[in-house]
Amino acid sequence: MESADIKFNPLKILILAMLIWSVPSIFAFEQSLGSLMSYLTYALLLLYFFIAPKRKIIIPFFVLGLLYFIISGLINVDDSEFFIQEFVKYSLLTLCATELILNTNKKELYILLIIGASSIIVQAVFFQSDFGRYSGFYFDPNNAGFVCLFGYCLSFSIPNKTLKSAGQFILTLAGILTFSRTFLLLWVVVSIISIAANKKNFTNFGIGIGVIVLVLSLTSYLQLNTVRLKAIENLFNPDQTSSALVIQQREGTRTETWSRYYDTILNSPIIGNGFHELRGSGLSKQGVHNTYLMVLGESGIFPFLLIIGIYIYMLVKSLKYFKEEVHLFLLSLSLMAILMTIHTYFDNYVILLISMWLFLNLTMLKSEDVIEQSESVLTS
Known part of the structure; x- marks a missing residue:
């Protein structure tokens, strides 16, 4: 049952569309225009955050970002300006998108x-x-x-x-x-x-x-x-x-x-090798194409254990509701598999948004009664 409390909000839909449709990448052919659309997306997200009721942040994803960026940044950063931009954008998304997600139905x-x-x-x-x-x-x-x-x-x-x-x-x-x-x-x-x-x-x-x-x-x-x-x-x-x-x-x-990256990872498994060290450089070297290995190789064991824990939690938790809410398990499984094929996790709007939406839905499903009213729980 869809919740009557979730009302149509043009600003919410606009922000969701810009994130889900990856609007900044549409204008990537023009660097200045792409940057402008990216800033606009986050400006609107901040606006929504300030005018929406305040509830909570998604702590595991925020802490994951802190650990990854701080540890990898302390070890090595080739482009400080780019590093700061990515850190700020990820932090804003995980801090400000909670209200947006809670007010979004499936x-x-x-x-x-x-x-x-x-x-x-x-x-x-x-x-x-x-x-x-x-x-x-x-x-x-x-x-x-x-x-x-x-x-x-x-x-x-x-x-x-x-x-x-x-x-x-x-x-x-x-x-x-x-x-x-x-x-x-x-x-x-x-x-x-x-x-x-x-x-x-x-x-x-x-x-x-x-x-x-x-x-x-x-x-x-x-x-x-x-x-x-x-x-x-x-x-x-x-x-x-x-x-x-x-x-x-x-x-x-x-x-x-x-x-190709196993030796690099094993060279520093505790604290990693630094920001973007496993993303590939130039045309001669591909990135690692694995989020788990990327996190381990760039920022070490602690962020690696956290990201593994987050997605295993969602997979195991969703199994409990397999019959009633199979889409939750399907999303959990798909996300875990997809992360084995990409190394752009921390700047991928769609994957981050779907991951946080799934996490919030699973953490709010506490009983069979709640399952039957899951749509209304999204705004509780």
Whole structure:
């Protein structure tokens, strides 16, 4: 049941849209304009914080940022101005976004994620590129795929069947057009788990297969990434070795990327090696592409244990409500998996916002009675 206490607030929706649609990255082609939109986002967030009722901050995420930035900053910083900017932005988000999140229901979040995903489809149809992977509002196709996945997980909490099904179709289609193999793998995992919670969710595979067939049938009209399109086509190839080879190559590439940084991490596991030391430098070296390893390698064991603890807490806590609120477990699992593929955690608006929204929802679910009234609890 949606809470009657959560009322439409234009300022709230504007801030949510700027964060979820990653508006500053839309203007990244012009550095000054991108910076202006970033400052505007945080200025509006501060404004909302001062005019909204004060309740509490999300302490674990705030402490995580303090530990990470202070320890890594004391060890090594190559660009002090950039370091301070990132520290301030993360601190403002974790301090000021609590009221925004508490006043946001899942339907509002779901619709904003659908709109963000729709921008991917619009780009694929009307603004095609030689790259063949599409991201819409988002600078990175992988990040765009994460947005689609979050929306797909959240769809299982939407009671309106039309909104739920339409959203699942849009989110699945947009996710496939990003050609993010992380999205494809987790989409399958999420769909299978959702069936365990409710057998009626089996229809989602029909939506997924239908979308894949649609994409394959439109290859002559859409300019798509040929290598990744081939990987999807292999799913329908009776030669199982071909599909398995694609997966094996992907796993090998990821673990190989991680292994490049093992020596650096082991060189200073207690206090780390300094800010941005595992993000890669220049064109010759990739970043670590793993949030957990990045935190450990840059700021040491203490922030590492905290971030592991936060996400394990959410995963274990959400298991308690698996049948009634399966979307919470699906989001927890997806977040833990996604963090194994990125090293941009502390400046990723979408992942931070979804993580904090999930954490607050889980900490406020204390009994079966509260579960049945979870929408009203969001504003308590």
